[in-house]
Amino acid sequence: MIKRGKYTSYNNKEYSIGKEGDDWVNLVSKDSKDLNNGFQPHPLDKAVFVKKVSRNKLDKIYKITPYAIYKGYKLSIGGETDGKILLGTGEVKIADALGFNRTDKYFYEKWIDNKDLKIMEEKEILN
Known part of the structure; x- marks a missing residue:
């Protein structure tokens, strides 16, 4: 899979970024193991998991x-x-x-x- 868009690292793992607010972002994962790390199934796609995280908990946000x-x-x-x-x-x-x-x-x-x-x-x- 080719990566494109905004990404960040969180707890030593790379995630794509979904929706964003002024002080938060939604991290996006397709790894069901992330359910153990506070991620929730996306309401429209149960194979995608999201977690709302404060921007101040993220090191860098970058565009690929x-x-x-x-x-x-x-x-x-x-x-x-x-x-x-x-x-x-x-x-x-x-x-x-x-x-x-x-x-x-x-x-x-x-x-x-x-x-x-x-x-x-x-x-x-x-x-």
Whole structure:
């Protein structure tokens, strides 16, 4: 699974962040073991668990932006399914060199086997 969005560490474990308030965040987990740590089943999805935590109990909140390296090019990731990753670019020369299809006026995409690329992450500290 490719991580994207806001994350934090809480009790030495990384969690994604759901809803946020001025002084709190909802930590999101898919690990049922977190029920033992005060997490509750999400009302709309029982396979997801949430816990409201005060911001002052968190060290850092950061944003993760995934990208892929494919044939030497840094490309955006649009999605994933069945061992394939949807890569995209707005640069015509790169799209032409890699055989991407135009999907919008200024954007090109192509599904690539996961084994043919390297997935990387950029982390930006938000607080």
